[in-house]
Amino acid sequence: MDLGPAVIGRRGIRFVSTMGGLCLLLGKFVLSLKHIPRSRSVIFQQLYVIGVRSLPLVAVISIFVGAVAAWQAAYQFKFIGAPLRLLGQAVGKAVVIELAPVLSALVVAGRVGAGIAAELGTMRVTEQIDALDAMGINPVRYLVMPRILACLFMMPLLVMFADFIAVAGGLVVSVIGVDVSSETFLNGFKNSFKLSDFINGLIKAGVFGFIIGLVGCYEGFKAEQGAQGVGRATTTSVVISSVLILVFNFIFAVVLFRI
Amino acid sequence: MQSAYIHIQGLRKSFGEHPILKGVDIAINKGESIAVIGQSGCGKSVLLKHLIRLLEPDEGTVVFDNRDLVWLNTAELVEVRRRFGMLFQSAALFDSLTVEENVGLSLKEQRLLSDSEIHDKVMDKLNMVRLSSAADKYPEELSGGMKKRAGLARAIVNDPDVLLYDEPTTGLDPITADVINDMIVELHKKLNVTSVAVTHDMRSAFKIADRIVMLHDGRVEFDGSPEETRITSNPIVAQFIRGEAQGPIQER
Ligand SMILES: Nc1ncnc2c1ncn2[C@@H]1O[C@H](COP(=O)(O)OP(=O)(O)OP(=O)(O)O)[C@@H](O)[C@H]1O
Ligand SMILES: [Mg+2]
Numbered sequence: 001m002d003l004g005p006a007v008i009g010r011r012g013i014r015f016v017s018t019m020g021g022l023c024l025l026l027g028k029f030v031l032s033l034k035h036i037p038r039s040r041s042v043i044f045q046q047l048y049v050i051g052v053r054s055l056p057l058v059a060v061i062s063i064f065v066g067a068v069a070a071w072q073a074a075y076q077f078k079f080i081g082a083p084l085r086l087l088g089q090a091v092g093k094a095v096v097i098e099l100a101p102v103l104s105a106l107v108v109a110g111r112v113g114a115g116i117a118a119e120l121g122t123m124r125v126t127e128q129i130d131a132l133d134a135m136g137i138n139p140v141r142y143l144v145m146p147r148i149l150a151c152l153f154m155m156p157l158l159v160m161f162a163d164f165i166a167v168a169g170g171l172v173v174s175v176i177g178v179d180v181s182s183e184t185f186l187n188g189f190k191n192s193f194k195l196s197d198f199i200n201g202l203i204k205a206g207v208f209g210f211i212i213g214l215v216g217c218y219e220g221f222k223a224e225q226g227a228q229g230v231g232r233a234t235t236t237s238v239v240i241s242s243v244l245i246l247v248f249n250f251i252f253a254v255v256l257f258r259i
Numbered sequence: 260m261q262s263a264y265i266h267i268q269g270l271r272k273s274f275g276e277h278p279i280l281k282g283v284d285i286a287i288n289k290g291e292s293i294a295v296i297g298q299s300g301c302g303k304s305v306l307l308k309h310l311i312r313l314l315e316p317d318e319g320t321v322v323f324d325n326r327d328l329v330w331l332n333t334a335e336l337v338e339v340r341r342r343f344g345m346l347f348q349s350a351a352l353f354d355s356l357t358v359e360e361n362v363g364l365s366l367k368e369q370r371l372l373s374d375s376e377i378h379d380k381v382m383d384k385l386n387m388v389r390l391s392s393a394a395d396k397y398p399e400e401l402s403g404g405m406k407k408r409a410g411l412a413r414a415i416v417n418d419p420d421v422l423l424y425d426e427p428t429t430g431l432d433p434i435t436a437d438v439i440n441d442m443i444v445e446l447h448k449k450l451n452v453t454s455v456a457v458t459h460d461m462r463s464a465f466k467i468a469d470r471i472v473m474l475h476d477g478r479v480e481f482d483g484s485p486e487e488t489r490i491t492s493n494p495i496v497a498q499f500i501r502g503e504a505q506g507p508i509q510e511r
Contacts, residue, residue: 038370127349128353130308130347130351131345131347131413134311134340134347135340135341136337136340136365
């Protein structure tokens with residue numbers, strides 16, 4: 001691939017214009033918040049579509065995330081000779097602080113964020129968004145605001161659920177595969193559990209949800225004509241939100257979890 | 260000269276490097292029914308979208324009822340847009356709503372009428388386009404002609420002063436197309452509106468319009484009555500209405 005100055009320049013411009021566009025949409029979203037009361041029904045509908053329907057997927061990935069966390073921790077513990085009674089602590093911390101929020105957010109970006117981009121992108125190319133404007137209905141209020149709010153509120157709930165399932169998955173693997181009793185595992189988990197870790201995980205989840213909703217809506221809105229346009233919007237939304245999630249996650253780590 | 264109801268002056272619009280409209284002037288009087296004809300891709304939809312500021316001009320102005328659209332604030336723009344009804348090229352019905360909900364959405368969002376008043380008004384409009392039996396269907400269950408009629412009902416639900424049609428008959432069989440043409444003529448008379456249709460279907464243009472404007476190469480090539488259009492010696496217009504491959508217009 002050619003990476004001459006022209007290509008880098010073009011990519012740079014696209015990056016800056018995407019970030020600018022996201023900020024602009026963010027501003028319009030904030031302005032539309034005053035219409036929350038009249039948009040109740042659309043918001044509830046999105047809470048269901050975005051939150052409840054993501055539960056099965058989040059449950060499945062969480063079981064395996066917890067399971068592999070327990071397995072790998074045990075493997076490391078053996079290697080460095082750490083006592084296995086700390087397994088519950090290691091799994092609990094890893095899940096609550098990092099694994100559940102980040103991995104749930106990434107799969108939700110793939111499911112919900114892509115879904116939003118595809119839905120709004122289709123509405124854009126079939127002129128449905130123009131039709132809203134033509135009827136004097138603000139598309140940001142009618143389409144964007146409910147979706148971003150739903151992502152913002154449902155992501156922390158999903159992560160709470162993921163925390164629970166992942167720890168359970170870790171517990172099962174510890175008992176069956178590593179021969180640590182469930183009391184030992186749960187004691188380790190309880191003794192090290194800090195409410196602030198848990199809350200920080202949920203705050204991160206909210207921010208990730210917000211990113212997913214915002215990027216999905218933005219990419220959908222600027223989808224270009226044709227089936228390719230919608231496809232590209234969908235892919236781009238997943239790529240951009242995944243990158244932003246990981247970047248923000250690192251910023252959170254540095255700010256919230258002081259070494 | 261008395262000022263026109265809708266006045267497009269020196270309208271220019273480019274997308275990226277491609278100039279689409281290169282200075283379009285059209286003056287439309289109240290109560291007229293205009294057809295804008297032109298080749299596929301010549302910018303007919305783009306022109307129509309400028310009339311309700313779905314697109315903004317690079318240069319030039321669009322004046323409606325003595326108000327330059329560019330200077331309207333959000334609330335004024337909403338008020339002006341509600342005086343227009345637009346039938347989109349693809350009908351642009353909302354997939355997730357039934358026909359009745361599609362037609363009533365604008366009224367519901369305005370929150371001026373009760374649910375039962377909205378229902379009555381929507382059914383009245385659906386009767387006008389003879390679609391009341393499909394009120395509970397979703398867009399995907401409708402044929403092309405029914406979609407256009409649902410879009411028509413939605414366009415007239417606010418009792419607009421101006422109706423805009425983007426290719427009302429494209430993609431329909433000749434008989435269904437003629438039903439839509441009749442409906443447009445009927446609505447024009449019954450609702451006492453100003454109509455602007457863009458189309459490349461000459462049968463439709465002759466049937467619905469009392470004035471025909473031809474757009475070519477980003478400019479107005481011709482502007483006259485249907486009779487003048489039929490007998491014009493302008494080679495570009497003559498080629499277009501006869502639908503001939505040979506002539507000054509090249510396929511693009
Ligand atoms: N939002 C947009 N962004 C970029 N290009 C656009 C946009 N809208 C229209 N165009 C381009 O402008 C040109 C004219 O488009 P337009 O849809 O107005 O054509 P048309 O005359 O309505 O043709 P058709 O009969 O096919 O509908 C096309 O080349 C199209 O690709
Ligand atoms: Mg068109």
